[in-house]
Amino acid sequence: MSLAFGGRGRAACALLVAVSLATTAASAPDERDYRGAMVIAADSGEALVEHNADAAWEPASLVKMMLSLVTRDRAVTTAFHMLTPVRTSAYASKMGGSQVYLKHGEVFTLAGMLQAIEIASANDASVAVAEAIAGSADATVALMNFRARELGMTGTTFVNVHGLPTASGEPRNVTTARDMATLARALVTGHPDMLLTASTRTAPFRGGEFILYNTNKSFLKAFDGADGLKTGYHKRAKYNIAATAQRADMRLIAVVLGADSSEKRTRQVTRLLDDAFTTYKRDTVVDAGERLPDQVYVEGSAHQYAPLQVAGDLAIFAKRSDFAKVRIVPTDIPVLEAPIAAGTPAGTIVAKLAGRELGKAPLVVAEAVDRAPLLWRVWHWRTPRPTRGRFLQSGAQLAGGF
Template sequence: MKKLICFLLITCLFCGTVVFASEGEAVKTAQTPQEAVGGVTVTAKSAVLMDGITGKILYEKNPHDKMAPASVTKIMTMLLVMEAIENGSLKMTDMVTASANAVSMGGTQIYLEDGEQMTVHDLMKSTAVASANDAAMALAEHVGGSEEGFVMMMNNKAAELGMKDTTFINPTGLDAKGHVTSAYDIALMSKALLQKKGITDFTKIWMDSVRDGKFTLANTNKLVRFYKGCTGLKTGTTDGAGSCVSATATRGDMDLISVVMGCASGKERFNDARRLLDYGFSHFVMYKTAISKNALKPVKVIGGVKPTVTVDTEVLDKIIIPAGKEKKVEENVTIVPDLQAPVVKGQKLGEVALCIDGETLATFPIKAHESIDKMSFVNAFKMLMMKLWCI
């Protein structure tokens, strides 16, 4: 018997067994050959790990497969509500009246009654924490005027964000023919939602209540309680979608977005999301760039009404790079020595490239800060008159 146990233990060690912990415990992952070179594996049909600051993809598996997203859809619903609050057309204290349509949603809900009124704040809390379909629909109808009007807003926003794999049919994520998105697109809208001030006040809640404490809310995202630095964001489960989650976390100056879709169970969903986040935090760091636009000198203009043109660049303060490579980053500036007039504002004059071992991590264009006309007889005469007038 002892020999058999020893044999099984040795076999597990050499096969790189992965042990999934129960909720609330750390996940211990043995090194497989793929992971040893920096890779990571997940059980999800589709997955993406994105840097929440720059949008850089750190891991992907079938990132553009179009799949049912279940209640992860509500990320877009909450984004549009937050934008309405941001532009002043909606307030957290506004009262929303539940319609018969909202009440009829079924699935996860807070059991709104037809005609019941609740604040935007409490409906948002119910949507973010408990994934309540009736609360999400009530918000959608209030902001969009109708479900159809809000769905149009959802698809317009998706197009604006570059979500090319997405078509929304409803604001809840309940299974519907043609209601699809991708892991990549979910990461895009998650990044957009996280930029809204105050959203994590909802998405980080573990337990709360509405109706003066009479109805308890428990977060469907277990990582909020059990994963260090978790900031949200949204789970989803339906027969058509399987188990999905967009899990976000912040540690130090790093923000990561882990999206997994089509998992066989909620446990696998959270383990996959956790593995991706662990991978991101252990394999990458934020690098502070040294180049600033103030360090870039003006460029000589030949035949212009001005001898030089000032330049602009939008080099990010920080970018994400592989851990341990901080000292290998090269910041290369390429810019034209001079150029012929006319110069158009925004005209590209060069670029800043950040590289490691010959691989380009990121590039940032250097552009003309202003327009400069070509010198002509008329321009020369005007300049002469201005100079004489000033004298």
């Protein structure tokens, strides 16, 4: 791709669809359809759409995402790993709601128990795993709340590991759409292999005697690129979902809390994601190896300036309609002294939109530069060199970046 400095000369990637975020928000389902919603970019966490994102709500089985996170965070040692046997306690075997009907004393590997949790939302497996992690479900709840604080989930408190409703007058699990999006992002980016489980429609359990059916199957079937993540329901919480999908190299996460039915839950989350995938894109605006129209000053060289090239792809995430407005600006250009080798670091190239940095890539010297002979250097020692901050020739100064 060609470069454009300060809006000159770069024909940005073709504008496919120009849909503003305001249009996305305006076209989002009515507030009565759910309690709160949010869409974020998985890699950066940037909020793309939010609607009552900080309203408190019960997460129901979305709680199990945090159980999965703390479990997978810890399943990396020789003492506790995916093949560690997990024994079912009498307490775990008595859990109601979604379950795999574990019997007291029944043993499965941690991986098997996580399958039951992440595919079928099994409450009995959730308690069994929690007891294996920290000795008791209550101790694991404390770990889950600690991890929530680490992630900045200030609107969230967990009181159990499975999300079942507590009795009237007792403390409840509480969260927000923003916090659930944060949690989903931590799980997806920290443990991407979890998506292999979360996207599994059905799986055998207990040697094939029992089949795990994915509670998120409606979204997985309905949305192109869907591969997770978790649903939740009980009467007070209504219908909740944390969903994720990837198209090309762009992954988005959407959360809907408090939908009135499972059908509305699926419809709302697919609509939010469709709008976001239509409005935004990730693309490379400068290719690795591309030369700049600028040259860096090299002290002690007869040529004085050396060509620059980009050492890595410069990719950005932005609204499709904003790509034409992106400025490409070199910065942090160092003082170089000959001789220098090709590939010597020579600053950074930054993509900016309205003063906001969208991405950057390293710059290097494209060709080796020899030191000038002594006689030439003596003859030119009085020649003024560029003042600090103006070590580039041509385009960069025109861009206003220096």
